[in-house]
Amino acid sequence: MPQKPAATMADAIAAYHSYVSGQLDELRNHLGTLRAAVANADTPGAQGAWLQAQQCWQRVGAAYGSFGELGDAIAPGSRGLQGGSADPEFKGLRRIEYGLWHGQGAPQLLPAIDQLAKDLQALAAKLPGLSTDPADMPLRLHEILEDSQRDHLSGNGDQGSGMAIALTRADVEATQEVLDLLRTLLQGLKAGFPALLDQQLAALLKVIDQTRTGGTWTPYRSLSLLQRQRINGALGRVLESLALVPALFSTD
Template identity: 65%
Template sequence: MTAPAVSPARPAQGAPTQPQPTQAGPPATMDDAVAAYHEYVAERLTELRQHVLALRANVGNGDVDSAMQAWLDAQQAWQSVGAAYGSFGDLGSAIAPGSRGLEGGAANPDFTGLRRIEYGLWHGQGAGELIPVIDKLLADVDALEAKLPETAVAPSDMPLRLHEILEDTQRDHLSGRGDQGSGLALALARADVDATQEVLDMLRGLLDTLKSGFPARLDGELAALAAAIDATQKDGAWTDYAKVALAERQAVNAALGRALESLSLVPPLFSTD
């Protein structure tokens, strides 16, 4: 099976849909930033559910290519949640786990959610094996949406998570650790860049007060990383990261390294210790 063709010019296919701004400027306080982020997360979870419903229909119809695309859309929607997913506990682990560390790997019944569906789609599994997994995923997403109002992202966590999103990109996606057969690490990394930008936008005013001009510097570095990732696409299709030309991989790694180095400076700026 090949990775779905995704055009960088078509956000509905290749990257998370960007929300329309709901206020004239960035949040003025950390409490405002957290409230704005909770609203953003709720929107992304609604998108996630829509993509999973499309995934279920495509799997049920035996349309493997469309199912792969729907899986990518769903996984990118989850990646776009960004700073919040660490607050979801067991539900977050059920929605997007990895098989590493599970005895029996992909055969372990505790391996569920988006990564389990990825494994099945790219290893030739059909509706009989995947529909129960998708139904459980839908139930977990519904449970998370119901629980979301009481699931808080701590104000102190927001600056930390701004850095951690791309740390996860480096550790889980570009290392190949999280991949279950799709080879779409770069597509997921691209969604992580968008998620990082969202958190930055919500912290922008506060961060600029602490270090004038720093958000603009981060904007530039995130834009450079996004461009390096987008440049790896061939004819509108994502390429398996392991098969990307060395020079292009080096460009992605260099841009990621620069962004991570700068983002690591953010949490200490907000520290009150």
Template identity: 40%
Template structure:
């Protein structure tokens, strides 16, 4: 599997973690005249109380002068000349109750939250400028607690699990060298049935290393690239690696035709192992990768897009679930106090594994297009639910500015 290209983006914390942040993300930006901002506390179409709040270095949080508990909307208007991010924070814990990112100058966007008794402040983070914290606002009446909040994660928090994960990847690459050597040796000997078995073992071993793909660089493309985009498709000299050998093994190519690709794969995997000691994964990406592995499994494996004849897409999907679980295990100390959805993620992961295992017999799985309607619906529902929940992991682990 190759991760689909990503733009540099943030995922806002979802409803299950912080309801207010999802509401902020869904609000449409609008240019409003000054008079509209002044009247925003009036009854709105949504039936909730609205408060106009200013976003600027000199007046961050100004306008919130009648604090009250309950569900409400802050209409955040950037009155400065630069884009800004805005956080609503619990000043006693530092937890975030809501955020709006990319608030352009002159633009107003809503932030819906549920507040209980406590102390709160807006934090304005202009682009290319220091953060500014607005006045502390205290709510002394109403429910004791409000909506969910989450402690922000720093890059320092993510360094230990990333280093631990890198070490695990190194061990996996060491084991992968032996599996690919076995594939090469089977091809060299002309035993193509043994080569097919060895191919699947080796490719599943590689597929479990999902969160590291972005750090593999060009060698990752050489090892597990697709024929997509190659001028001559599967016949192109630039089509190498696991899928090149897969195509040959399941399209009646001879051992002579496969010896060079198998030898090249063995050399490339050995280079990957040797270079990994100097590789550096970006700590801020680890949470996002947990989501991306499963998202790309849906796109490329459950559709059969990456199948070059072996029919092993569901086996690969199963291996990638193991890869997702490895990332979650490294992040678990950070997630347990922050993400109330973590037990649900574990349940959906177990369900997805179990339903895939039920389709496998003697180490083989049917191709996706051979599933019955009920089987396909079940697997699609499993992965759809898991992808949705893993978006929360990416959001919780998203590093947010502190200064």
């Protein structure tokens, strides 16, 4: 649901923290479904629940960089870890993704799920006291999709699911949430700019959704060259526009 435009940056930050709290609640619900599916050896059900949980985390968007070690524990990758996917520090949603798409079952996955549940509970408790630099909201409005380009569409973050397009879509939704909150402030700095961003985000969503068949997400590497070009072109256009946002606020 679109956020009500905020009159001040302090209002925008407060409203976004409330939004994030709701996303974390939803994520925990999906995690419960995921745990039950893993315990019942329902791999397709567990994979579907994992995707919904990971999409919730992507929609947190503009706040995850403020979470410190707890944020790093929820969805890190295995790149850079000495032991790779077998490293004890590889945990959270990406660890669960790896197991679900590499034949692991309850003995390997339930401990990872239970640890993630504890980390999410700790993060939810920490959220009310979290402070966010006013400069972070404009910066993250650009960084959400920049991270999507770097981590999803490059394949760097994938642990076997191939769900780069589904996760990129969630990042677009997170970007739209931040834009909706900053709309009034942005309009005052550059008239007509929020409307342009709306159009570009809508165009990106359109080409993303055109890749979905019968409600099923196609792995990014299985898309045609033309489909990938359309997504990358639309993403590039919106990133070029979003890159102006931090500079606009820095001169306010």
